[in-house]
Amino acid sequence: MxxxxxxxxxxxxxxxxxxxxxxxxxxxxxxxxxxxxxxxxxxxxxxxxxxxxxxxxxxxxxxxxxxxxxxxxxxxxxxxxxxxxxxxxxxxxxxxxxxxxxxxxxxxxxxxxxxxxxxxxxxxxxxxxxxxxxxxxxxxxxxxxxxxxxxxxxxxxxxxxxxxxxxxxxxxxxxxxxxxxxxxxxxxxxxxxxxxxxxxxxxxxxxxxxxxxxxxxxxxxxxxxxxxxxxxxxxxxxxxxxxxxxxxxxxxxxxxxxxxxxxxxxxxxxxxxxxxxxxxxxxxxxxxxxxxxxxxxxxxxxxxxxxxxxxxxxxxxxxxxxxxxDTDSKIENKGNLTAENLKGALAFKNVRFGYIENEEVLHGISFEAKPGETIAIVGATGAGKSTIINLLNRFYEINSGEILADGTNINEFTIQSLRSQIAVVLQDVFLFADTILNNITLNDPSIKEEDVVQAAKDIGIHKFIKSLPGGYHYNVKERGSMLSSGQRQLIAFLRAYVSNPSILVLDEATSSVDGHSEKLIQKATDKITKGRTSIVIAHRLATIKKADRIIVMEAGKIVESGTHEDLLKQENGYYRNLYEVQFLAEEAI
CATH class of the missing domain: 1.20.1560.10 (ABC transporter type 1, transmembrane domain)
Incomplete structure (x- = not known):
């Protein structure tokens, strides 16, 4: 004023x-x-x-x-x-x-x-x-x-x-x-x-x-x-x-x-x-x-x-x-198509983006994911990995290029229907001061408690939840402070699984968990990625060996792409050097 x-x-x-x-x-x-x-x-x-x-x-x-x-x-x-x-x-x-x-x-x-x-x-x-x-x-x-x-x-x-x-x-x-x-x-x-x-x-x-x-x-x-x-x-x-x-x-x-x-x-x-x-x-x-x-x-x-x-x-x-x-800070929601039962085909075509004007983070990114494929994205901090996830969910508007889902530009879908087809498990899991059940369903009346219980059994975390006082009705308090980081991750996996998405995104989901939780998360990962398109962002390369394709990023550009075995064969390759450094570090530990 x-x-x-x-x-x-x-x-x-x-x-x-x-x-x-x-x-x-x-x-x-x-x-x-x-x-x-x-x-x-x-x-x-x-x-x-x-x-x-x-x-x-x-x-x-x-x-x-x-x-x-x-x-x-x-x-x-x-x-x-x-x-x-x-x-x-x-x-x-x-x-x-x-x-x-x-x-x-x-x-x-x-x-x-x-x-x-x-x-x-x-x-x-x-x-x-x-x-x-x-x-x-x-x-x-x-x-x-x-x-x-x-x-x-x-x-x-x-x-x-x-x-x-x-x-x-x-x-x-x-x-x-x-x-x-x-x-x-x-x-x-x-x-x-x-x-x-x-x-x-x-x-x-x-x-x-x-x-x-x-x-x-x-x-x-x-x-x-x-x-x-x-x-x-x-x-x-x-x-x-x-x-x-x-x-x-x-x-x-x-x-x-x-x-x-x-x-x-x-x-x-x-x-x-x-x-x-x-x-x-x-x-x-x-x-x-x-x-x-x-x-x-x-x-x-x-x-x-x-x-x-x-x-x-x-x-x-x-x-x-x-x-x-009066603040006009909405993502333009001009799409009139409803994204329902997507097959999961994704394509980034020459996507350029920057959080700040004239400072690009992504410099013409292009890649494709076929329905049911698991695509892993690796690279140093600041390479632009998480930015790809933000753009896929339309949290930000791209500067140029286009992103396609099942061959349709995602801008043509309504934002709500697009995001309903994508489930994301973040590294920093946010839980509300509420019960585990409500944190999983997010109070969606279409998801019943018996559905949540069955899903927990499917991915192997039912026993963990039942061990808590009150089980599925255990209040995790503000930001889930009553649970460990690994336990919060498991809840996030279950939240993603029960939403039955067409596309699954795992963003550094195992970077800060203990060995026991990692085994449970790996089992959950195998279960929820089966049969659906998945994008996995990871620092720990041991968790992405089974990926159908690995995309290596550096400074907002894709520098390598291929399977785990193919990338290891490249002499002085970025991925090979990164893998060897991590492998030697783990051996030393």
Missing amino acids: SKDKAGNTFDLGLFKRLMRYTRPYRLTFIGVAFAAISLSVFSSVRPILLKYTIDDYVLSKDSHGLLMFVVYMTIVLFLEVISQLSFIYYANWLGQSVIQDIRVKLFKHMLSFRMKYFDSSSVGILVTRAVSDIERIAAIFSDGLFMIVSDLLKMIVVAGVMLYFDWQLSLIVFAVLPLMLYATRLFQKAMKKAFIEVRKEVSNLNSFVQERLTGMKIVQLFVREKEEYEQFKVINEKHKKAWINTVWYNSIFIAVVELMSAITTGLIVWYGGLRAVMDGASDLGNIFMFIMLATMIFRPLRQIADKFNTLQMGMVAANRVFDIL
Whole structure:
């Protein structure tokens, strides 16, 4: 947000866009508005009843009339309470309904983002937008917009009552209002800038804490606790200073309002009392009424400023949320073909790609895989192996060339149907804080528990799962922390197997597991690759000897291709040298 935009007291365009989300709740919106009107009317009636009670019944000592007016005031107070209750409840209900719709839309939008967006965006900031910023939007309705409207209505009605009963005392009150309005305007401008800074520091704090908690193992392994602690103190200090600025502006404003309110009350008592003494008129009820009415004008004015702060914070939060909703970071899903029961024929034809503009990672990659073939891809770190997998799943768009599945360009398939035909087992397995069963099925209702059990038996890991407390209903906690890396890999293999893919991808699936787990994984690999096209990326060459073809990559190019035996026959070949180095290293161990 620019400084110029930040300095504006109100963004009407943004407000109109936000109000569109209230359309499904039009009746509730009207009901809240009616409750606000009723509240302003009933609250203004009480001072009038007090005036008549004092002038007509207290001073004349009429106990019967006094009792009758006390009953009237009780009824009005009851109606005011009912209006207040309805107003607060339904304003909050409307706010929560609106943010429910916005949060669902935001999450759905983020689900469609391409991987490039997440590569360059902080997860902590995205969480802040989806959680705390959206809660700020709810406050626009519960504590901001409707409260402001209600207070404005109350002030208008009160001003009308004042003018009707005594224009002279009214002028005393109105003479102070311009000063109050000017102070309020200055306060609003200062507070909006302060709240923009607050939201920025909240995002930074959330991002820092989430990343450090997620990466706590690295922090402790490299003994960086002290440095991270010091860095956190700096960020937290900035967060505190941002909030202190808002407290400072509030303190000044409230003090100014209270001072002006006290001066106004003193002037009403002085002028009303002086007039009563000089004219001999009984103005006692009028004075009491105007003291109450003046308070009812100044208090809402102060509250309007407070509520306007809430409104401003909500508008700043809405602007941040809408920035994400307006982000066009989707993979173009223009395909209209449904990928069903693919045979598994794959072809990369002169594919060029770079994560960063003008920095290619793949330099014209071309290869084919026949249905049912197992293709292994090897090469040094950074050679572009995993990039091939990302492009096959359309996580990124290629710069040029084409990728074919069963002879059809994958761009012609819908993204969802294409990815449903491809199962990927990554080196770094991600498990949700849920049961093993739900982590395998990913809550797909079409996959039954008995199907999962049978699949586990097929690939030889049923015994391992049953050995866990609760078996398939064992909760693996966040990121699968209750399981070893090898066990997580086995769960990932089963997840891929039950999805019954046409194409299987194993990306460094055995690079960080123990010997026992590797044997289980190798057995699982043999089972799930049988009869389907498979792409296996591996550093450990012993695991890919059975591959139908091995593709050797270096610096984004294919330098060798052939079977294990063929590649070993090449004198000074890249694959042969790599294999001999690994073989000698294993012998030494």
